[in-house]
Amino acid sequence: MTSASAVPIAADLSYSCPFPLVGNQPIEVHIETDIPDTIAVGEQTPPIDVTGTAAVGPAAHNGLGLVQSATLTGSATSAITVDVPGIRLPIQLPIALEDTPIPPAPYNGFEIPFAGSAPALTFAEAGTGVITVDDLRMEITPLTASGEPTGLGTFTPDCTPVPNEPVQIHEFEITDGGGGDPAGEDPAGEDPAGEDPAGEDPAGEDPAGEDPAGEDPAGEDPAGEDPAGEDPAGEDPAGEDPAGEDPAGEDPAGEDPAGEDPAGEDPAGEDPAGEDPAGEDPGGPGGGVIDYGFNLTGTSHIGAANGDVPLTGSLDAQFNLADNSYEADLRLDPTSGRMNILGFLPVTASVEFGQAGPTTGTLIGGVLEATAPVDIYLPSFRVFGVLPIGGGEDCRSSETSQIELTSTGEFFNPLDGGEMAGTYEIAPLVDCGFLNPIISIFAQGSNNTLTINLDPTS
Helix, strand or coil, X not given: CCECCCEEEEEEEEEEEEECCCEXXXXXXXXXXXXXXEEECCCECCCEEEXXXXXXXXXXXXXXXXXXXXXXEEEEEEEEEEEEXXXXXXXXXXXXXXXXXXXXXXXXXXXEEEEEEECCCCCCCCEEEEEEEEEEEEEEEEECCCCCECCCCCECXXXXXXXXXXXXXXXXXXXXXXXXXXXXXXXXXXXCCCCCCCCCCCCCCECCCECCCCCCCCCCCCCCCCCCCCECCCECCCCCCCCCCCCCCCECCCECCCCCECCCECCCCCECCCECCCCCCCCCXXXXXXXXXXXXXXXXXXXXXXXXXXXXXXXXXXXXXXXCEEEEEEEECCEEEEEEECCCEEEEEEEEEEECCCEEEEEECCEEEEEEEEEXXXXXXXXXXXXXXXXXXXXXXXXXXXXXXXXXXXXXECCCEEEEEEEEEECCEECCCCCHHHHHHCCXXXXXXXXXXXXXXX
């Protein structure tokens, strides 16, 4: 069996791929391969070797950087469809992703080289063939500089073609080799050796008085032309063309006169690749904003009163990968602790940290920084934990405090959480009762500290 000669082709495809941390992100794929333009029925294609690159965008690059990814390794499977007359061939093409270093910041994106191979093919009918590349499933494992998996582990994004982008990469013709069957037998039942099973003379003479030149008085021309309109080149008087084209409007390339396109586009406007032409992607949220949630525990030391209060609460943040900034909702539960007034008088104080605005900050180079504006309330002061000496629901600091926090570890990974520490100032108190001036002296000041541990909620 002979093989057809191939010609080089190249194509650029756009996909939407769901990544952990950052949601759906664009992946631009460039492929190169060699596929015949023309191939005869029964002839074998050469093995189809595919090489190319997958370009990862800045947001996905940044997301990998957030978890200290240094190298990416993995594999992929590309869904390829070969539409030829009489059959649609689905092919799962295995692809090896080259182990790829992940560039450090700035996160401008990077390319992953890949290679794969599909088996040789043969076709039984003449006509037009179309090759499309459909969904792409990847299996990716990012590794740290020490070769260990990151907190992401191994993930498997199912990528779909971007709406309204072509996925066809090649069109080719299948020829019939002169109208005969490659085995030498004609599907109409005529023997190419010249012998007619009906008993006609192989020399072309007909005992019924037909012309030995091959012309039939009934009007049939052995040269293949039939006055009744039958064309031995493969055209049928019923209007059906063995090249695969049907006058009823059915196209052997796989297009249906009902308007349904087997390449995956539906005239109803729904794209079976899973993408909606209305612009809604069922794969989930995309873009460069990711959500993190943390439970919070810790301690705050109030310097002037020389006392500590335990802290519990939560921090829900939205990170903007475009500039590595975030906004967060900080909630600290009401708490209380033992303080000292005049250096010896024990007082139990209730403390509330009320959120005065969104917490803002950055995560750059593994360092998490935050600024949290809070209004501090002190509803009660009780000497020896029993005797009230001030407080009330309006007892508070006269100005909003700004808590400045920085992560303390070598690298803050939002998937693992970590510790943050910082300082804040308490302004003079107001509306704390007749002992307000005394109470305020032992609360206000700048030597206040806060240490918290952030534990991811999911």
